[in-house]
Amino acid sequence: MKVKMQIDIRKLIERGDFRTLKMLLEDQDANVVYELIEELQTSEKAIVFRLLQKDLAAEVFSKLEPDEQFDLVKMLTDDEIKSIIKNMDPADRADLFDELPADVVTRLLSFLPKSEREQTIEILNYPENSAGRLMSPYFVYVTKSMTVQQALEKVRKFGKDAETIYTIFVVEEDKTLIGTIRLEDLLFAEPDTVIEEIYTPEPIYVKTLTDQEEVAELMKRYDLNAIAVVDNDMRLVGIVTIDDIVDIIDEEATEDIHKMAGMSVTTTSYFHTSPLIFIKNRLPWLIGLLLLQSVSAYIISGFESVIAAVPILAAFMATMIDAGGNTGGQSSTLIIRSMSLGDIDLKDWWRVFLRELLVGTIMGVILGVVLFVRGFMISNSVLVNMSAALALTIIVIFSNVIGAMLPFIGKLFRIDPAVMSGPLITTIADLGGILIYFAIASSLLNLK
Amino acid sequence: MKVKMQIDIRKLIERGDFRTLKMLLEDQDANVVYELIEELQTSEKAIVFRLLQKDLAAEVFSKLEPDEQFDLVKMLTDDEIKSIIKNMDPADRADLFDELPADVVTRLLSFLPKSEREQTIEILNYPENSAGRLMSPYFVYVTKSMTVQQALEKVRKFGKDAETIYTIFVVEEDKTLIGTIRLEDLLFAEPDTVIEEIYTPEPIYVKTLTDQEEVAELMKRYDLNAIAVVDNDMRLVGIVTIDDIVDIIDEEATEDIHKMAGMSVTTTSYFHTSPLIFIKNRLPWLIGLLLLQSVSAYIISGFESVIAAVPILAAFMATMIDAGGNTGGQSSTLIIRSMSLGDIDLKDWWRVFLRELLVGTIMGVILGVVLFVRGFMISNSVLVNMSAALALTIIVIFSNVIGAMLPFIGKLFRIDPAVMSGPLITTIADLGGILIYFAIASSLLNLK
Numbered sequence: 001m002k003v004k005m006q007i008d009i010r011k012l013i014e015r016g017d018f019r020t021l022k023m024l025l026e027d028q029d030a031n032v033v034y035e036l037i038e039e040l041q042t043s044e045k046a047i048v049f050r051l052l053q054k055d056l057a058a059e060v061f062s063k064l065e066p067d068e069q070f071d072l073v074k075m076l077t078d079d080e081i082k083s084i085i086k087n088m089d090p091a092d093r094a095d096l097f098d099e100l101p102a103d104v105v106t107r108l109l110s111f112l113p114k115s116e117r118e119q120t121i122e123i124l125n126y127p128e129n130s131a132g133r134l135m136s137p138y139f140v141y142v143t144k145s146m147t148v149q150q151a152l153e154k155v156r157k158f159g160k161d162a163e164t165i166y167t168i169f170v171v172e173e174d175k176t177l178i179g180t181i182r183l184e185d186l187l188f189a190e191p192d193t194v195i196e197e198i199y200t201p202e203p204i205y206v207k208t209l210t211d212q213e214e215v216a217e218l219m220k221r222y223d224l225n226a227i228a229v230v231d232n233d234m235r236l237v238g239i240v241t242i243d244d245i246v247d248i249i250d251e252e253a254t255e256d257i258h259k260m261a262g263m264s265v266t267t268t269s270y271f272h273t274s275p276l277i278f279i280k281n282r283l284p285w286l287i288g289l290l291l292l293q294s295v296s297a298y299i300i301s302g303f304e305s306v307i308a309a310v311p312i313l314a315a316f317m318a319t320m321i322d323a324g325g326n327t328g329g330q331s332s333t334l335i336i337r338s339m340s341l342g343d344i345d346l347k348d349w350w351r352v353f354l355r356e357l358l359v360g361t362i363m364g365v366i367l368g369v370v371l372f373v374r375g376f377m378i379s380n381s382v383l384v385n386m387s388a389a390l391a392l393t394i395i396v397i398f399s400n401v402i403g404a405m406l407p408f409i410g411k412l413f414r415i416d417p418a419v420m421s422g423p424l425i426t427t428i429a430d431l432g433g434i435l436i437y438f439a440i441a442s443s444l445l446n447l448k
Numbered sequence: 449m450k451v452k453m454q455i456d457i458r459k460l461i462e463r464g465d466f467r468t469l470k471m472l473l474e475d476q477d478a479n480v481v482y483e484l485i486e487e488l489q490t491s492e493k494a495i496v497f498r499l500l501q502k503d504l505a506a507e508v509f510s511k512l513e514p515d516e517q518f519d520l521v522k523m524l525t526d527d528e529i530k531s532i533i534k535n536m537d538p539a540d541r542a543d544l545f546d547e548l549p550a551d552v553v554t555r556l557l558s559f560l561p562k563s564e565r566e567q568t569i570e571i572l573n574y575p576e577n578s579a580g581r582l583m584s585p586y587f588v589y590v591t592k593s594m595t596v597q598q599a600l601e602k603v604r605k606f607g608k609d610a611e612t613i614y615t616i617f618v619v620e621e622d623k624t625l626i627g628t629i630r631l632e633d634l635l636f637a638e639p640d641t642v643i644e645e646i647y648t649p650e651p652i653y654v655k656t657l658t659d660q661e662e663v664a665e666l667m668k669r670y671d672l673n674a675i676a677v678v679d680n681d682m683r684l685v686g687i688v689t690i691d692d693i694v695d696i697i698d699e700e701a702t703e704d705i706h707k708m709a710g711m712s713v714t715t716t717s718y719f720h721t722s723p724l725i726f727i728k729n730r731l732p733w734l735i736g737l738l739l740l741q742s743v744s745a746y747i748i749s750g751f752e753s754v755i756a757a758v759p760i761l762a763a764f765m766a767t768m769i770d771a772g773g774n775t776g777g778q779s780s781t782l783i784i785r786s787m788s789l790g791d792i793d794l795k796d797w798w799r800v801f802l803r804e805l806l807v808g809t810i811m812g813v814i815l816g817v818v819l820f821v822r823g824f825m826i827s828n829s830v831l832v833n834m835s836a837a838l839a840l841t842i843i844v845i846f847s848n849v850i851g852a853m854l855p856f857i858g859k860l861f862r863i864d865p866a867v868m869s870g871p872l873i874t875t876i877a878d879l880g881g882i883l884i885y886f887a888i889a890s891s892l893l894n895l896k
Binding site for chain 2: 029152220243271283289290311312325351
């Protein structure tokens, strides 16, 4: 059905049958419209936006990628943009403004009524990834002296514009947050019950500057549909709802995954990101690692005479490097992910160390035996194969422990543990591996 | 506050002051109790469970890790376990039974009333990670001929036991799903409005066998609080709510991350998983890669004479291997994550190929120049350094493209793209890298 309607839309635009198109788009869900226009040209998208109802246009616009939003802003008239941004969610609007060039932002801000302009500027002042940036100022609040009947009337009156009505916030007269009440509790209670008797005190809340990862953490832990955001005086200023959190969990996982692969984080989607951005996010890491790697090149060059005497040793070098990198990559990944999910803390380093020493030893011994047997494929020397096997065992133990400890070192120095993993552990395992390998080989083979 | 109460709990148990403890635990939130007992011994946990109200005990029990649940089952009396499992959520109960030994499951099943026993067995019959496993049978449904007033009465009557009342499902007399209605729409409507006039037809739904990842995908895309699960005749059999999805998004990201690091997936948390499980999940991969790697060892051994003639070439070998692995790791990670988030499809392979060819070429040339300069640290031969630089440029382009294409190959053959990345790309980049390097070096240096 999706594909069929998409063809229709293109055809209707080509035929100029905007009347039918407008009728078709009426009262559609924003997600459906978004999917319908996703693969249209910007000029075709602009036509669709002109036909959409104001609210819907703003909602669909919020869903577009930043580069598409910018392209559309350039194509639409001032009046059209004005109507869209006025109807946007304050948080989405702030996100849009954050991506646009400063001169465009100034122009767009001037389109907004004073109160919304101030609101937008305020949100823009909160740091990226903070609760303040994420929160919506639209929520339903009641005071504890109200009755259930009065509270429900308030829900009916203000609920349509609120981000959620499933959680209602209980405040003092000066808007100090004192608790929450769920919509169902209102529904299940007698109309003349006073809120004070049934609300949940000691609410879970975050401050405007709280990091979004922590907001997600709290909402997950307490299975919350919405969480209160308060200022320094505990006054309720906004709420964050679960649908925002779902996106953030994805975002945080992407951040970890990108960093683990040795890249700066790209949050925009693949095809909406210029290749130059990817190069900017990837190349510095590769250059850094290449330079760091010169240390092992230097070490190897010191063993030039050993290699010249027994060139077959070089054949095992790649094995040592790969096995160390793979093992260390596994253990660092395990620890980093467990840290992200809150299963492992800084104080656990000692237990992790012991466990990974054990795991590394068992795996190292088994892998050593496998390599010893495999060695005969390329070398008949028992001594060469034994050196390689012994070196591999030690390298696996070493890399496994280092891989597990690097994230702790990162955490200790307040560097994101994910950055400490991936390529960095590869390079370190590499360095240690080569040293261990040549040290063992030259002593067992009586070289040097 | 959390820490203080934890000390209290230990002290109270030691002093045997169960009366105070019981009082403290009364009406606490399940999450709070879970945090309080998290670090207690199993025997101490058992004491706490005996003091908790039935519902609360079941809820807290569901939150424990599988190994803790099993330990507790062994420690509690039959009557105590009976009361806990009877009060558990059906999906949580199925999860528990899935982890326990078969004989324990048989015994526990016999504790359940017939209807719940059948329900549990039915859930256990759905494959792991399917919507059937995840869904709850507790929801509120109405027919389209009801009035808003009647629907709200139904919500008040059955809502307390339902998983959610924010979404109400509209069905035919035979329970065929025909639509949904949000609680707020009921609240905002006049009491005598008929549901038919205000419900949303064409509901989003999944089948019982739909994979949980797809369920999460749909709920994210349409910002749903709850989604309907239907059988093959479109009859509504259960619902999945957003709080389950939050856990699944985490779980799916962990799966990707573990696979990318070349490990089978471990879903239990680090300290609740035996080191032997980790070895089982990690070692086969390391052995496989070690054996795969013998191909490159074999290739290198073929260049023995080249290495013997110019042993300094070995010093660059590690650089070639690492750079290829790092570059390919970056591109495969980017593509895999984008695939997981639904930004890239199989049909996009050609566009990705061109983009990554471009990105790889630019990065390869720059890295080649850096290596050429760096080369003089260990070798004065312009020719050696030039061979290395040229080889590196080609290796980076090669690995970048291969890394980006491997996930597509995986997807084409219905292998999880994440498995195709990480260590596999390292090993392939390795192999290609060594061939490219020695081919260029021996031809430029007129060796062999």
